[in-house]
Every structure is written in C-alpha cells, then in structure tokens.
Amino acid sequence: MMRAIWNGVVIAETPRTKRVEGNHYFPPESVKREYLADSPTRTLCFWKGMARCCTLTVGGESRPDAAWYYPRPSPLARRIKTHVAFGSGVTVEGTREQAEPRVGG
Numbered sequence: 001m002m003r004a005i006w007n008g009v010v011i012a013e014t015p016r017t018k019r020v021e022g023n024h025y026f027p028p029e030s031v032k033r034e035y036l037a038d039s040p041t042r043t044l045c046f047w048k049g050m051a052r053c054c055t056l057t058v059g060g061e062s063r064p065d066a067a068w069y070y071p072r073p074s075p076l077a078r079r080i081k082t083h084v085a086f087g088s089g090v091t092v093e094g095t096r097e098q099a100e101p102r103v104g105g
Contacts, residue, residue, distance in 0.1 A: 007058040025083035
C-alpha cells in the first residue's frame with residue numbers, strides 16, 4: 001500500500017500509484033480532499049501540459065503548492081489525468097502492488 005503523509009497525517013492511500021519522473025501520482029479517489037485547497041498557481045511541463053497546484057492544510061499548518069495534478073494533460077500523459085502528486089515535504093512511503101496480469105488477448 002502506498003501512502004502520502006504530511007504533518008503526521010495520511011493524506012492519500014492506494015495500492016498502486018502511477019510513477020512519472022520520480023513522482024508517485026495517486027488516483028483521485030485515494031486522496032483525502034479535505035486536506036487540499038486549490039491554489040492559483042499553475043505550472044507548465046513541456047510534455048505533460050498545464051498542472052494545477054493545491055495547498056495542503058493539516059492540523060492548522062499549511063504548505064502552499066505541495067500537491068499538483070493535470071486536469072487536461074497532453075495525450076502523452078493521459079494516464080495521470082486528475083491523479084495527484086505531492087512534493088514540498090510530503091513523505092511517500094510503502095510498496096506498490098503489482099497490476100493484475102491480463103488474461104486473454
């Protein structure tokens with residue numbers, strides 16, 4: 001199980017993340033949205049597209065722009081659409097479970 005932890009609180013938890021450029025992207029349903037607030041900050045990646053940033057708030061402490069996601073990624077990055085990545089002091093720990101093998105053709 002993979003977990004994103006900040007300020008002693010698990011803010012996302014899932015069996016599998018999608019790893020891109022060293023960042024673990026958590027599926028949107030695995031993120032505890034009560035800890036995130038949209039930020040006006042946007043960043044541009046030349047191949048993924050425009051990312052929207054979020055501020056984390058846990059226990060009265062905030063960390064601006066500590067999370068980001070791509071609401072409309074480029075076709076090359078479509079597998080991380082709306083998945084959330086964390087930086088800026090957030091600890092990601094655990095072991096990713098392997099995807100189920102495909103059966104048939």
